[in-house]
Amino acid sequence: MSARNLFAGVVALTFLAAVQTDAQARGNAERGKQKAEQVCAACHAVGGDWNKPLQPEYPRIAGQHYDYLVTALMAYKQGDKSLVGRKNAIMAGQVTALSKQDIEDLSAFFAAMPGSLSMRR
Numbered sequence: 001m002s003a004r005n006l007f008a009g010v011v012a013l014t015f016l017a018a019v020q021t022d023a024q025a026r027g028n029a030e031r032g033k034q035k036a037e038q039v040c041a042a043c044h045a046v047g048g049d050w051n052k053p054l055q056p057e058y059p060r061i062a063g064q065h066y067d068y069l070v071t072a073l074m075a076y077k078q079g080d081k082s083l084v085g086r087k088n089a090i091m092a093g094q095v096t097a098l099s100k101q102d103i104e105d106l107s108a109f110f111a112a113m114p115g116s117l118s119m120r121r
């Protein structure tokens, strides 16, 4: 790694640390990775590529914002019982067994991933 890249890395990390919110600090991306590879990859990552879902109508989630992912997954857990709930038979089956902590871990893993869904500065 060149000194210039190292410097850019340090600057980027310092900036990230400064803008990281409480919410982002809660999930554990390492734990999320294990669960994601066991459970979610079958539909959201063909050949281990998280930017390649199994079907065109299956969404990409790599690089999506942490808060967005937590909100979406909690909404599938709620089903259509409230205005913010989301009803989807496939995802409802995926999230019933997940705890809030699991959802935060998974979200931390996906949010840290490269992808075109959110802007990287």
Ligand code: HEC
Binding pocket: 035, 036, 039, 040, 041, 042, 043, 044, 057, 058, 059, 060, 061, 069, 072, 073, 086, 087, 088, 090, 091, 094, 095, 106
């Ligand atoms: C059997 C296939 C399948 C599996 C396994 C699966 N998903 Fe999904 N996922 C889907 C489908 C289909 C949708 C679109 C549902 C809809 O239209 O609301 C979706 C939607 C999502 C969304 C919403 C994306 C957005 O932009 O709104 C998230 C987040 C998500 N899945 C995360 C996960 C996580 C985390 C796991 C593992 C715990 C997982 N999925 C496992 C098929 C799957």
